[in-house]
Amino acid sequence: MASVGLASPLLLAGAGSLSPAFAEQPTASGSGFEVKQYKFGSFKVTIISDGATVQEKPWETYGTDQPQETVKSLLQRNFLPTDRFAVSYAPTIIDTGSEVILVDTGFGESLRSGGAGKMLQSLRAAGYTADKVTMVVLTHLHRDHIGGLMEAGAPAFKNARYAVNATEYDFWVSDERRGTPAEANHRMVLSHVKPLAAKTTFLKDGQDIVSGITAIAAYGHSPGHTILNIESDGKRAIAMADTAVHYALNLQRPDWEMRFDMDKAAAAVSRKRVLDMIATDRVPLLGYHMPHPSVGFLERRESGYNYIPASYQFET
Numbered sequence: 345m346a347s348v349g350l351a352s353p354l355l356l357a358g359a360g361s362l363s364p365a366f367a368e369q370p371t372a373s374g375s376g377f378e379v380k381q382y383k384f385g386s387f388k389v390t391i392i393s394d395g396a397t398v399q400e401k402p403w404e405t406y407g408t409d410q411p412q413e414t415v416k417s418l419l420q421r422n423f424l425p426t427d428r429f430a431v432s433y434a435p436t437i438i439d440t441g442s443e444v445i446l447v448d449t450g451f452g453e454s455l456r457s458g459g460a461g462k463m464l465q466s467l468r469a470a471g472y473t474a475d476k477v478t479m480v481v482l483t484h485l486h487r488d489h490i491g492g493l494m495e496a497g498a499p500a501f502k503n504a505r506y507a508v509n510a511t512e513y514d515f516w517v518s519d520e521r522r523g524t525p526a527e528a529n530h531r532m533v534l535s536h537v538k539p540l541a542a543k544t545t546f547l548k549d550g551q552d553i554v555s556g557i558t559a560i561a562a563y564g565h566s567p568g569h570t571i572l573n574i575e576s577d578g579k580r581a582i583a584m585a586d587t588a589v590h591y592a593l594n595l596q597r598p599d600w601e602m603r604f605d606m607d608k609a610a611a612a613v614s615r616k617r618v619l620d621m622i623a624t625d626r627v628p629l630l631g632y633h634m635p636h637p638s639v640g641f642l643e644r645r646e647s648g649y650n651y652i653p654a655s656y657q658f659e660t
């Protein structure tokens with residue numbers, strides 16, 4: 345079980361080593377919450393924000409199979425600091441017209457004192473309320489994706505159904521996680537996800553969640569890590585979840601090992617397959633950990649991909 349660890353960027357780092365990033369930046373709306381809306385066919389996609397954190401020693405997280413200097417020099421080439429890195433968290437609302445679907449929920453109370461857990465406020469800033477959410481899709485069950493399911497011990501989305509990959513759920517609820525590095529996240533799944541089981545659809549690879557949104561297996565980051573293929577009126581996007589976490593390091597060097605990937609070899613295979621599809625099909629990606637507003641494109645390079653943030657492609 346040694347490979348099972350680091351269930352989320354923050355599980356082992358501990359809240360004490362993190363600091364909020366960007367939280368104080370004013371926004372045009374003055375609400376303090378960056379929200380961004382895009383039209384994909386007849387779907388309205390709204391990127392909300394759970395917050396962002398800063399962590400130290402990037403080489404201990406990305407390119408863990410590479411010399412420290414190699415990681416630092418790639419950061420430098422990307423005009424990034426070499427001693428720290430920011431991670432942002434972008435739950436997404438897909439409004440299909442008949443359903444309001446929230447994809448992943450942020451940290452919730454588990455990191456509210458550490459600069460995250462802002463999903464509900466961000467949701468309201470986007471013009472939604474928690475009781476309008478009809479479905480919550482969980483791409484996987486790490487802490488930064490499930491923490492927002494509960495508030496003060498009660499479901500945060502009282503009118504919602506849920507969907508999660510069956511293998512992912514079975515892994516995390518299992519008693520076999522006790523006494524392993526995965527135990528803390530296991531306990532969080534027991535308190536935040538298991539109580540919702542009666543209202544949950546357990547997904548298989550290739551299963552439609554609603555019309556136009558399909559679950560696709562991309563295992564490795566976690567045992568049932570799932571991405572979403574989103575199609576509406578001939579428009580398509582891929583919600584790649586945690587296929588890549590760092591927009592420069594993971595995308596430019598998809599074969600480098602990443603600390604957060606539970607099965608590193610499988611994650612690298614999935615990463616290369618998914619990124620290749622996004623670049624080849626020239627479809628927009630929604631990236632949970634990509635820099636806000638977390639929508640972009642991939643340009644193929646000699647090694648890996650260059651991230652091109654969306655600008656005005658979706659304006660009509």
Ligand SMILES: [Zn+2]
Nearest residue numbers: 486488489586
């Ligand atoms: Zn994550």
